[in-house]
Each structure stands twice: as structure tokens, then as C-alpha cells.
């Protein structure tokens with residue numbers, strides 16, 4: 001069966017249960033900016049929860065109505081709004097705006113990226129900070145055998161039991177879009193659920209340029225969540241912008 005990850009909060013949470021290493025990073029910047037927070041592409045509230053726990057004034061925006069309903073009922077103290085990060089108008093400024101965990105890679109053209117960055121500028125307070133977290137495209141991953149299923153991860157499936165996720169991908173160099181296909185193997189020889197999605201690969205020089213051309217100042221660029229400066233060995237591109 002074909003599934004949509006962004007319509008299934010329990011499955012999304014199962015697939016991202018391992019992802020906790022960025023939480024201290026967002027807490028750090030929440031403390032530093034000490035004001036209103038806007039998370040773009042907030043998902044199921046993975047980052048919202050630890051910030052709401054600390055009583056921050058938090059708003060999350062996401063395209064998925066299912067995720068927004070899920071967040072609003074799970075975290076009534078936060079504000080969750082359905083919207084598109086390429087074009088939004090909340091009529092409010094924020095002291096901290098961020099896009100975690102590669103969500104920006106769901107913008108497939110430079111035009112979409114620029115539209116999103118313009119909307120962010122309209123919502124950033126004068127001394128506000130904008131944080132962006134994208135991985136660095138890895139040629140070993142992009143150019144591996146397209147016909148083979150590669151093991152991606154094991155999860156505890158929300159419907160019970162362990163599940164192995166296998167992945168195939170096909171990278172289109174012209175569009176710089178990686179077409180990804182996941183297969184959910186629950187070890188029961190039954191029909192495997194399948195999930196297809198695309199991610200735009202954004203190389204560090206492109207991201208630097210698009211941010212600068214959109215009027216942002218890149219104050220710092222880290223290569224990991226501990227604050228190591230970005231270099232050619234970094235796996236992440238973490239931007240701290242004003």
C-alpha cells in the first residue's frame with residue numbers, strides 16, 4: 001500500500017524517535033533570543049515539545065492538516081497553524097524562527113526557497129535570529145546502486161512489531177532532486193507499505209548565495225549542533241542568520 005508519512009503522526013514519530021541530538025541546539029537559541037518562537041514545518045511537534053515544556057511562546061506552522069490537528073490537541077499551550085512555508089502571513093514578528101531537520105529540502109526550486117526566505121524576513125523581529133538545518137549532500141548516498149534496496153533504519157512500528165525500512169533512490173543531477181522510495185518490511189512476508197518522497201539537494205555554496213541574495217546576514221555557520229565551525233568534512237549545514 002502507498003502511504004503518506006506526513007498524514008500519519010504515529011508513523012512519523014516512530015521514524016524520527018532517534019532524532020534528539022538537535023534539541024539542545026534549539027533550546028540554546030531559545031534561551032539566547034528569549035522571545036517569541038516560530039517553527040516552520042513543525043511536523044508532529046518533535047521540537048515544539050521541549051520548548052513548550054520550558055514555557056516558551058511557541059508557534060508552529062505546517063502544510064499537513066493532520067499534523068497541525070495532532071499538535072494542537074497534544075500541545076494546547078502552543079499555537080499551531082496550517083500554512084505553506086513558501087508563502088505565509090501571520091501578522092506577527094518573532095524573535096526566533098527556525099526550520100529544523102532538512103524540511104527546507106522540500107522546497108524544490110530556488111524560486112520556492114527565495115519565496116520562503118522573503119516570508120521569513122517579513123516575520124523576523126529587528127534583532128531576531130533565523131536558524132536553518134540542512135544536511136550536506138553526500139555523493140556516496142546519491143550515486144549508490146539505484147536498483148538495490150539499502151537498509152535505512154529499524155523502527156518500532158506503531159501497529160506493533162519491529163519494521164525494517166529499506167530505501168532506493170534516484171538522483172536527478174539537472175534538478176538536483178533526489179527521488180526517494182521507502183519500503184516498510186514488517187518481517188511477515190506481507191505486502192510492504194511504500195512511501196515515495198523527494199528532497200532537493202542543496203550544496204553549501206548554493207545555500208550561502210540564496211540566503212545572501214534574499215537579504216540575510218549569515219552570522220555563523222556551524223557543521224554540527226555543538227558549534228563546530230562548518231568545514232569540508234561537516235555533515236550538516238547549520239545557519240545562524242539575522
Ligand SMILES: C[S@@+](CC[C@H](N)C(=O)[O-])C[C@H]1O[C@@H](n2cnc3c(N)ncnc32)[C@H](O)[C@@H]1O
Nearest residue numbers: 006041042043046062063064084085100101106
Ligand atoms: C522532516 S519533517 C520535519 C518536522 C519537524 N520540524 C521535525 O523536526 O521533526 C518535514 C515537515 O515539513 C512539512 N512541509 C513540507 N512542505 C511544506 C511546506 N511547503 N510548507 C509547510 N510545511 C511543509 C511536512 O508536512 C512535514 O511536517
